Amino acid sequence: MAFLGGRESAEAQTNAVKPIVVKENLAENLAEKFANVSPKLTSNDGNPLLDFMFTADPTAVEYNGRIYVYGTNDHQQYEHVGKDGKNSYEHIRTLVMISTDDMVNWTYHGLIDTAKLAPWSQNSWAPSITSRLEADGKTHFYLYYSNGGGGSAVLTSTSPVGPWSDPLGKNIVDRSVPGVDVDAPFDPGVVIDDQGTGWLTFGGGTPKTKYMPDNARIVKLGADMISLASNVAKIPAPYFFEASDLNFINGTWVYTYNTSWEQRTEWPYTNIDKPTQCSMSYMTSKTPLNPDSWKYRDNYFKNTGDVNVGPLTNNHTHLFKFKGKYYIAYHAMYLQDYFSTKGGFRNVGIEEIQVDEENVNIPMGKATFKGPSQLNPLNPFVLQQAETTAGTSGQVQFEAVGNVGNMVAKGKTDKQCLMVRGADFSKQIPAKFEARVKGKGTIDVYVNDLKGTPVVSLICDGKEWTTLSKKIKHKIDKGVGNIYFVFNGEGFLFDEWKFIY
Structure with missing residues (x-):
């Protein structure tokens, strides 16, 4: 600054x-x-977080009393194809950085230029970030992102806004890694547990079956957070599609993911409703490398098009806690009318949600234009x-x-x-x-x-x-x-x- x-x-x-x-x-x-010109300027609406550019696939990390949110730069695709073009993502090679201390006033910190930082990579979508205080007295940030559909890469920094560096010069996970037998090892989700151990989820691609696609994966990270320290394990996520994310709440690993567009023709759970199409669901485990330990819990966030916040779109959320409250970050097509486009360009929004930490229950959230209240x-x-x-x-x-x-x-x-x-x-x-x-x-x-x-x-x-x-x-x-x-x-x-x- x-x-x-x-x-x-x-x-x-x-x-x-x-x-x-x-x-x-x-x-x-x-x-x-x-x-x-915007759904926000002359209203009290808080969503989308930024109204001057398209953003998507959010993740977040807290640092020094601020929450930093990172996302896919849909605007880069929009600038390449124009208002009459489609958001097919191939031109996106930057990530967006913003932050706030009050949940309504957002500071735009610019872009992470992955094309310059990692010229060997193809694209940059769907980031996931974590941080920890290390022996040098500095907080280190580890930002994982989809290198197109071919793998997941990682960047590091000692500041939430950079400068960023590429420590590996290659993907941290892709199909060359044993056990990564999925078509698209992308959409990474990272968390550090209460023992200081890092974990990474990812996955996507052509499903083997509609009900149990067998494309979700988890792996333990090494002490350096840029290596792998276990075999890659499967997560049996019903109707899995993409958008893996990971939290650690009350000694429990919480895995969230986007369900597919497939019709729910199979459903073995008698006491849990079927998730709606392209919605978000969550699973929990105490032993995350054991596939049998994962328990499907519920659907917790419907497609934004199902609740009339823009048209139907894909879905990607991140659950985080800030100043004692839980929030869900997500994306919806808030701004398409204001930019005179129907190309599928998305924007990040946030909602407050009440999480039961003791029982690790996530209630149903709902996308809105209003968004969260101002904290201070x-x-x-x-x-x-x-x-x-x-x-x-x-x-x-x-x-x-x-x-x-x-x-x-x-x-x-x-x-x-x-x-x-x-x-x-x-x-x-x-x-x-x-x-x-x-x-x-x-x-x-x-x-x-x-x-x-x-x-x-x-x-x-x-x-x-x-x-x-x-x-x-x-x-x-x-x-x-x-x-x-x-x-x-x-x-x-x-x-x-x-x-x-």
């Missing part, structure tokens, strides 16, 4: 700010202009990144600048909007606003909605990064509200901001 410290003071930059004339009808035009208010008086948003005016663009994981918003000749939710002005009323910017452009700041006059406006006209500051002339009421940043200017860059009292 970039920081304001060490640069010219905000006061010294005040003279660089030019006055701006605000037209009386600007707010009304803005509300109309942004009305249909956003502090507008500390430095915030422009790439942290709860909603945008749709196809906003960002680019990497400075430190790894830092992005900046790019202006256009047409106005764009960034919004953050739940900013806390209940204790202090700000006197000034400052932002780090570059290029020729403007920022109008609104609080609570896009109506009325901006509380403050900045104009920048400089070739170098500068911090601009201006007094707020329009009162901000005490309370918790949303902040909207309306900006434009071809080539204009917006990095970070804060209010000052």
Whole structure:
């Protein structure tokens, strides 16, 4: 991340700010202009997590009070084939990184370029991540991903946003490994148990039978997390299709997977309902390398198309705990209408779910547009990144600048909007606003909605990064509200901001 410290003071930059004339009808035009650009900007919806690009197949890891979510970059495929093309995944060679501390304002950290990091690989889909504190005093992150359908690869880092490296130069599992007798050893799911041992699940491909496809696999990882330390074992998952994932809850391994589109013609369980087509189910075991130990438990997440959150699609979830609550991350086709496409492009959403840890029961979850509630208010008086948003005016663009994981918003000749939710002005009323910017452009700041006059406006006209500051002339009421940043200017860059009292 970039920081304001060490640069010219905000006061010294005040003279660089030019006055701006605000037209009386600007707010009304803005509300109309942004009305249909996103399901989030002018609503209280929290899903999808990002509304300016397509993402899918989520995984998550907690670090320093934040949850970091990683996903398949469906947007790369969209950019290759266009709105009239299909999401057939072959152009995807990057993974998306985002994070939050409150579950509604998400910081976009950019992309992991697997084509550059692992040029021997073919694609990068469906990541799964874990971390642990190691002897060097650093937290090490291990990110496994599908190298197309041919295998699963792994990247490592000592930061949740990189830089990432390829420690093996090959797949960690593929058909060259004994026991990996499946067509598609992809969609990895990783967990570290209470003894510090890593485990990896994966699988997919042509089913041997409809009811018991025999394509799900699990293996123990070596102490280095990048080698295998056991034989590859089978998981007898009914109507298994893909999307393996793994959790460890109360001494129990919890395996989740996506069921197939096949009709449920066979079902031996009299006290458990058949899983619906292309839904998510889970199994549990105390001895995961013993296939007979796995017990089918239930279906816990239906296809998003079955609950009217976009059309029917494939399914991929990740269960995680953050700040004492359980959540399910998944994907749905939230944004297709907003991007004028029917090509099958997906977006990550999240729902809170109540997990019974004692009995290791996962209740039925449900995809929504609303998403989870905000865990804590956003502090507008500390430095915030422009790439942290709860909603945008749709196809906003960002680019990497400075430190790894830092992005900046790019202006256009047409106005764009960034919004953050739940900013806390209940204790202090700000006197000034400052932002780090570059290029020729403007920022109008609104609080609570896009109506009325901006509380403050900045104009920048400089070739170098500068911090601009201006007094707020329009009162901000005490309370918790949303902040909207309306900006434009071809080539204009917006990095970070804060209010000052």
